Amino acid sequence: MFFTFVVGTAGSGKSLLTASLEKWLLGMELSVAIVNLDPGVDSPPYTSDVDIREYVDYDEIVRTFGLGPNGGLVAALDMAVNHVQDLRDEVFETGVDYAIVDCPGQMELFAYRNSGPLMVSSIAEREPSLTLHLLDANIARTPEGYLSSMLLGLSINLRFGLPQLNLLSKSDILSDDKVEEIVSWSEDPYVLEEALLESSRGLNREYATAILRMLQDLGGGPVLLPVSAKQMTGIGHLYGAMQRIFLAGDNLVR
Numbered sequence: 001m002f003f004t005f006v007v008g009t010a011g012s013g014k015s016l017l018t019a020s021l022e023k024w025l026l027g028m029e030l031s032v033a034i035v036n037l038d039p040g041v042d043s044p045p046y047t048s049d050v051d052i053r054e055y056v057d058y059d060e061i062v063r064t065f066g067l068g069p070n071g072g073l074v075a076a077l078d079m080a081v082n083h084v085q086d087l088r089d090e091v092f093e094t095g096v097d098y099a100i101v102d103c104p105g106q107m108e109l110f111a112y113r114n115s116g117p118l119m120v121s122s123i124a125e126r127e128p129s130l131t132l133h134l135l136d137a138n139i140a141r142t143p144e145g146y147l148s149s150m151l152l153g154l155s156i157n158l159r160f161g162l163p164q165l166n167l168l169s170k171s172d173i174l175s176d177d178k179v180e181e182i183v184s185w186s187e188d189p190y191v192l193e194e195a196l197l198e199s200s201r202g203l204n205r206e207y208a209t210a211i212l213r214m215l216q217d218l219g220g221g222p223v224l225l226p227v228s229a230k231q232m233t234g235i236g237h238l239y240g241a242m243q244r245i246f247l248a249g250d251n252l253v254r
Contacts, residue, residue, distance in 0.1 A: 001091070001092065001096065001097065001098070001099055001127050001128075002097065002098050002099070002127070002128050002129070002242075002246050003098075003099050003101060003123070003124040003127055003128070003129040003130075004021070004098065004099070004100050004101065004129070004130060004131075004132060004242065005101045005103055005120055005124075005129065005130070005131045005132070005160070005162070006018050006021075006100065006101065006102050006103060006131075006132045006134070007103045007107055007110075007111065007131055007132065007133055007134070007156055007160075008107060008133060008134030008135070008136065008169065009107055009134075009136060009139075009149075009152070010105040010106055010107070011105070011136065012134040012135070012136040012169050012170075013134055013136070013169040013170050013229055014102055014103065014105065014134055015041070015044045015045055015046070015102055015105075016045055016229040016230065017132070017134065017167075017169060017227065017229040018034060018044075018045075018046060018100050018102040019034075019044075019045040019046040019229070020229040020230075020232055020235060021100055021229075021235060021238070022034055022046060022100055023232070024232065024235040024236070024239065025097075025098055025239070028239075030097045030098060031094075031095070031096035031097045031098070032096055032097070032098045032099075032100060033049040033050060033091060033094040033096045033098070033099045033100070034046050034047070034048045034049055034050075034099075034100050034101075034102065035048065035049065035050040035051075035087070035091060035099055035100065035101040035102065035123070036048040036050070036051045036052060036053065036102050037052050037080075037101055037102060037103050037104060037110075037119065038052070038102060038103065038104040038105055039052050039053055039056050039057075039058040039073065039076035039077065039080065039104070040058045040069070040072065040073050040076070040104070040105075041053075041105070044102065046102075048102075049090075049091075049094055050087060050090040050091050050094070052076075052080050052083075052087065055080055055083040055086065055087070056076045056079050056080045056083070058072055058073070058076045061075050061076050061079070070106060070109060073104060073106055073109050074109055074113065077104070077109070077110065077113065077115045077116065077119070078113070078115050080115070080119065081115050081118055081119060084118070084119050084122040084123060085122070087119075087123055088122060088123045088125070091123065101120075101123065103116075104116075107156070111155075111156050111159045111160070112159065116159070117159050117160055117161075120160050120162070121160075121161075124162075128245075128246045128247075129162050129163075130162050130163040130164060130165065130242065130245050130246070131156065131157070131160055131162050131163075131164045131165070132164075132165050132167055132238075133152075133153040133156055133157075133164055133165070133166050133167065134167050134169040135149040135150070135153070135166060135167065135168050135169065135224065136149070136169060136170065137168055137169060137170040137171055137173050137174050137182075138170070138173070140168060140182055141174060141178060141182065142199065143185065143192060143195040143196045143198075143199050143200070143208070144196070144199065144200060144204070144208060146182060146185055146192070147192070147196065147208055147211055147212060147215075148211075150166065150186075150215060151211055151215070153166050154215065163245045164222075165222060165225060165238070165241055165242070165245075166186070166222060166224050166225070167224070167225050167226070167227050167234075167238065168182055168183070168224050168225065168226040168227065169227060169228075169229065170228065170229075170230070171226035171227060171228045171233070171234065172228035172230055172231045172233070179226050181195075182224065182226075183223065183224050183226060185224075186222075186223045186224035187223055189212060189215070189216050192212060193209065193212055196208045196209060196212065197209075222241075225237055225238055225241060
């Protein structure tokens with residue numbers, strides 16, 4: 001079984017991409033299970049096969065302990081750790097080719113507490129796994145926004161310790177030229193540096209160039225893949241990149 005964990009900031013399009021990726025894989029005659037790890041989600045655009053909400057009641061936790069939205073999510077995730085083996089067992093009972101795991105919308109609460117990485121490592125264990133880190137096109141359209149999003153992606157990579165693909169989500173809201181420009185920033189750090197020098201001033205420029213140098217020293221990461229879950233574009237290229245990580249290019253399509 002191949003595990004794909006979908007992560008990103010709130011509103012970056014994780015749930016919609018999860019639904020679109022499931023649709024694409026089913027269209028290729030592959031079996032798929034969707035795992036919802038967000039205890040606070042109301043009505044995701046998919047039907048989950050395994051759902052954390054069956055083990056923890058977010059609304060009840062908020063009422064019982066008098067918590068706010070973030071505190072309720074933290075408490076729910078901490079409580080859900082006690083059920084991680086049950087979640088894992090449910091996933092493997094499906095016997096599918098791919099398990100797509102939709103992670104909580106408040107990514108920082110999930111990734112930076114011990115409960116998040118623990119759930120990821122426990123559910124997938126030694127199975128082939130990767131993360132899809134979504135860069136919101138609304139943020140990544142500027143050099144500074146792109147760089148900060150990539151830095152966030154690096155920190156997620158460090159927390160989860162899995163192979164990672166960076167995706168430009170909601171690419172349909174941008175012009176083709178703008179998408180090409182953003183992708184070029186991931187392909188050539190000098191192009192990004194020029195863009196930063198043109199758009200940044202003073203201390204912000206110094207911070208940005210220092211972060212860019214650090215990313216360069218770490219290898220810069222994979223080239224950004226533009227996708228549109230709404231228009232179902234870029235999913236084929238995404239699948240190919242996933243296959244290269246999972247199977248070194250072998251294809252599961254029957």
